[in-house]
Amino acid sequence: MRRQRAIASENVRLRLIRKIDDFSAKNLVKCAVYASSIIFFFTLILIPPIAGILENIGKLKTIYYDPSLLTSANLAIINSFTMAFTVATLDLIAALPLAWFIVRSKMKIVNFIDVLVDIPFLIPTAALGYSSLLFWSSQDGISRIFGMETLIPPGFALVLLLHFAFSYPVIVRVMVGELLTYREVYEVAARTLGAQPFTAVRTITLPLLKPGIIVSFLLAFARSLSETGATVIAAGNFENGPVFIFKNIDKVGEGALVYVSSVLILASTIIFFLIKLLAPSLKFPIKRAFPSIERKLSSYEVVKFRDGATILVFLIIVVAPSLFIALPVLSALLDGTVNEMVAGSELWNVFWRSMLISYAVGSISTLMNVVFGLPAAVLIARRKLGRATSIFKALVSIPIIVPSIALGVSLKFFWGKYGFIPEFWVIVFSHTTITYTYFVESMSAAIEGIPVEMEDVAGTLGAKPFTIFRRITLPLTKYAVFSGAILVFTRALGETGAAKAVVRTKEFQTLPVLLVDWIINKRATSSQSALGIGLYIISAFLVLLALRFIIRERRR
């Protein structure tokens, strides 16, 4: 009886698949799926921020009535780009040797270093900002070693160190990937021709790795430009674009916000595309060789010194400030703050509510991006839009380029018009917008990696589109789907700028916004802040661990 029932249900399943298969083979259905993803992109991702700014562009002139505000706004914008450029350049100089060390060194310590690189990725940036603040600026941090009250006070230098730390892994990860796929035979060929190792790297390897170097530079640049929560914590009197908006969002008129946001959006888009366009034609200095100097630079002692210095910089400027938060969290666990949290108070009730909102927002925006981003990724990877594919791809990359708080301001204006949309959904939409690119770009890269012939072969064997997707494309990209989803989820969970910009009532504050508010407005004691940050990190870590476990199981 049970067997018959199982057979019957299997028959129903197969009939359903066949029906969906037949349905998916219809051109109209295919068009509808792709059209819905394009409509989703334009209506929810691209048009809202552009329309939000354009509709309010008239308010821009009001800032000219306040020259001092205009001066500080301009300074903040310049600071944003100066900081991003400086950070990306310094990161490139410091992180490239570490990527090199990870790929080329045969030392056992490599595996350990490789794991440590991901730490700034795992810690939400707001938490990283607080950790850096405590490490560099508090009496309990590194200042104690130097017998000083504050080694590096909040301000430009601290923001620089902070941005350096969280952008560093981006460059290491991209460059490790590039170096792993790089054909080392070119470098060996150069050496057989008499080139010193340094010369071979300078004249052959680095020019060939140029695309990867440009991509990693741009990612570090964008990450620094966009970061808000941690920057606000570490900024002191220093102001860049995101800090200016964050601090003034409830204080100044909309004109200043429109001004800073529109300039940031426009300038970052232009700079991003200019770098992308012009950087490939940049030439490395390979027209001259300096055999005796380069022989010295290739010597065992110099290489050991370089590796040592690279690891030292990594440990002191990236790892130590990131992990330093563990100490105050530990002390908060021991000084009775935990009991106070367990007993419950208004402060902790707000904390738990914010955590719930953050996870709900992260989950829903991830789901939306997976459902509507997947067809868009297929459109890009398989160039289904013909020549327009490149334009579509460029448009998709915009949300990653633009500082998220600037995007948040324009979204605030756009969704503000539709008062009937609940605030929670406005927050979800804004998080969907800022994370969309991460999913679509990672997915399209994964689909591009599957030879189109595999899908064609399945087609020639009689498989219909739905079956091809279900049996060929999806199994081969399942890991990428989960990885992309994790990327979107963690990004949404850690987002401060856009969340701060769109939130109207305190009830809907996300966790990073709440924690930044606790720290900079001193609404909580340092123990409470540390515990809050600790719980934030632990919960994020546990969710990540669970997701990774699911991926691993599925992979098996």
Next chain:
Amino acid sequence: MEDKEYLCIIGPSGCGKTTLIKCIAGIIKPDEGEIYIDDRIVNDTPIQDRGIGYVFQEIALFPHMSVYDNICYGPFVKGLDISSAKNLINEILNMLELWDRVKDPPSILSGGAQQKTAVARALTSGSRLLILDEPLGSLDAKVRRVLRYELRRLVKDLGLTAIHVTHDQEEAMSIADRIVVMRSGEIVEIGTPLELYLRPKNLFTAHFVGEANFFIGDLLGEEDEGVKIDVNGNILYIPCKPSFEGKKVVLAIRPEFIIMKKTNGLKDAWRGMIEKITFLGSSLRFEVCTENDIMVIVKNPFSSEALGWRVGDRVNLVLSRDSLLLYPYPKEGLEKAISIE
């Protein structure tokens, strides 16, 4: 190796040919042993200071440089004045007829032109020792045939010493002064192409270089200047005395040294029937099964007589005594001894 010698290394895939030359070039550090170049141990000398021109199997032309820049790379990184190296560069460009491609990026060159550029690049570095790792492996058969003679001519004209790794025996035979046969990480035999073909000292060489028939036999005893051997009931006389102990032996003979006739009553002939005929272009290959169940490969040059044979024809095989090679039966068995796995 002798100075100005053209040495080819052959052997089955994975036998260690490339590993050996990479050790010589300094790309791989050997676990043990010493490498001498010009009577000097170079084990600790880095790649760039060994003075070896290396042509890679993957060609590995620098994609971001023009053909000319690729060729000038050696003198450039050594800090030499390009104008002083110009004579050599021009000479090599002339010899390899690359003048009209100097401004091109490597990606638009044909396989042959890319390989010529790689050779030119290795030569302009001023090295006296040239190592070529399957340099013609990725080229069409025709281009390969032309280029291999060009390579030898170039090496000889410039008075260089060359080590050339290939899996193509014909290529090795046609250009090498001497050939090294390798198997499972060891050198099995070294000799001139003729020595290795006509009088291989090793069973594996006899099998690997060219084609050979192998018969297991028993020594029956000495007779005059030679020995009598029983191969599955067929008695063979070999005009040489074995230099080894033991009664069980292996006989080897190249297919082209077996005469195939219709005429009956020939002395010491093996009777059999043709089972398969393969057309090889300049010759025909026959698989003949003898009356006592021995499979014999015979190769006849292309001729009207050879074309006259048909599958199923009864034939008489005469094995040329002088071409028969005698080996002791290997301890590991014949199959294992000649296996290329």
